[in-house]
Amino acid sequence: MEQKHLAAQVKKPALILIGLLAIATTLRAPILGVGPLVQTLQSEFSLTSTMAGFITAFPLIALGLIAPFAGKLSRYIGFEKSIVIALLIMIVGVCIRSAGQEWQLYFGTVLIGVSIAIGNVLLPGMVKRDFPNKIAKVTGNYGMAIGLSAALTSATAVPLMNYFGWQTALACSLIFPGIALLLVTLRMCREGNLSPIKTSLGKSNKNVWSSILGWQVTVFMSLNSxxxxxxxxxxxxxLTDAGNTREAAGSIHGFMQLASIVPGLVLGPIVARMKDQRIAAALLSILQLVALGGFIYQPSFAFIWAFMFGMGSGGALILSLMFIGLRTSSPQEAASLSGMAQCVNFLIGAFGPALAGKMYALSGSWLSTLYAGILLAAIMALVGIFAGRNKTI
Known part of the structure; x- marks a missing residue:
């Protein structure tokens, strides 16, 4: 493989890291900030629960459809230019989503999904290029940036809506792509045109789509999603149906996002000491199962259950990304498994909000949704035991 890492050429790695972290802040916050505002949007546009679920589902569908092509774009025009295009699309998408019409709400979310797909696929490659000897540390840092930005967006959404309206609350997520665009553009101006990295990947000898282990990794990631x-x-x-105020529900929602960054601090060293990841996969799934049960049987302890769910879900996401490298024997296989897992992961995850909304519409209660989540978490634990075995495709 022919690859020249820019790390050897970079004189200000701290500034490069800040730029990468700024990109990371755009990968969840624009989508997750909608959650605390869903009830308001339902009232504003007379949306059914199913249609409200698609506010989150549409960008995820776009993520799944666009993800396989993001790598090809970077090979033609380079990482930085691809990221600039993605950030511009995101800025346009956020503006359209906040414009006030129902069709703009949905169309804007689709554009946001397209932009996140590009950044989501390319950021790991940029980390490997710029910090080839610190991949784990930098990946953990950008994982925390994702969680912190999502937590900030979730926690401030309702207060911003109360003071300025829902349109302004949605538009405030512009700050993340705006800062990222500025930093990436400054880097391009300082370092000139960074050429696309040329690699001779060839073709993997194995088809991950026909691999049982590959599907176990993909299903584990998709169930978590x-x-x-x-x-x-x-x-x-x-939470509001359980008697919480919207402000309290928004704070708990943000606290859950904050909890998702904790595994980024501790999971790497713990997994490194394990001979395989079966126990880790099962425990992270069980954390989610217990948390969902807690929302049903002890809703007054919602802060505790939100923290547990954030820990379990955030940890399972990080572990899923680890599986992609650990379960493959070559960069070619890792790239193929990543494309397969992320494509299926986002396309399946996209239906979670809509299906949950439909179940609520049919039953008039969130119990069916929470019980379904418990069942899926149990299946996820079982699949994780298989995906966590110390073997490769």
């Missing part, structure tokens, strides 16, 4: 996006979309509604 469908549970997470359903809960992150509807938790404020679940």
């Amino acid at each position: 469908i549970i997470f996006y359903a809960i992150v979309t509807w938790l404020p509604s679940i």
Whole structure:
């Protein structure tokens, strides 16, 4: 493989790291900030629960459809230019989503999904290029940036809506792509045109789509996704139905996002000491199962259950990304498994919010959604035991 890492050429790695972290802040916050505002949007546009679920589902569908092509774009025009295009699309998407019409709400979310797909796929490659000897540390840092930005957006959404209206609350997520665009553009101006990295990947000898182990990794990631996006979309509604104020529900929602960054601090060293990841996969799934049960049987302890769910879901996401490298024997296989897992993951996860909303519409209660999440978490634990075995495709 022919690859020249820019790390050897970079004189100000701290500034490069800040730029990468700024990009990371755009990968969840624009989507997850909608959750605390769903009830308001339902009232504003007379949306059914199913249609409200699609506010989160549409960008995830776009993520799944666009993700396989993001790598090809970077090979033609380079990482930085691809990221600039993605950030511009995101800025346009956020503006359209905040414009005030129902069709603009949905169309804007689709554009946001397209932009996140590009950043989500390319950021790990940029980390590997710029910090080839610090991949784990930098990946943990950008994982925390994702969680912190999502937590900030969730926690401030309702107060901003109360003071300025829902349109302004949605528009405030512009700050993340705005800062990221500024930093990436400054880097391009300072370092000139960074050429696309040329690699001779060839073709993998194995087809990951026909691999049982590959599907176990993909299903583990996808189950975590469908549970997470359903809960992150509807938790404020679940909590208000249980008697919490919208402000309290928004704070708990943000606290859950904050909890998701904790695994980024501790999971790496713990997994490094394990001979395989079966126990870790099962425990992270069980954390989610217990948390969902807690929302049903002890809703007054919602802060505790939100913290547990954030820990379990955030940890399972990080572990899923680890699986992509650990379960493959070559960069080619890792790239193929990543494309397969992320494509299926987002397409399946996209239906979580809509299905949860439909179940609520049919039953008039969130109990069916929470019980379904418990069942999926149990299946996820079982699949994780297989995906966590110390073997490769």
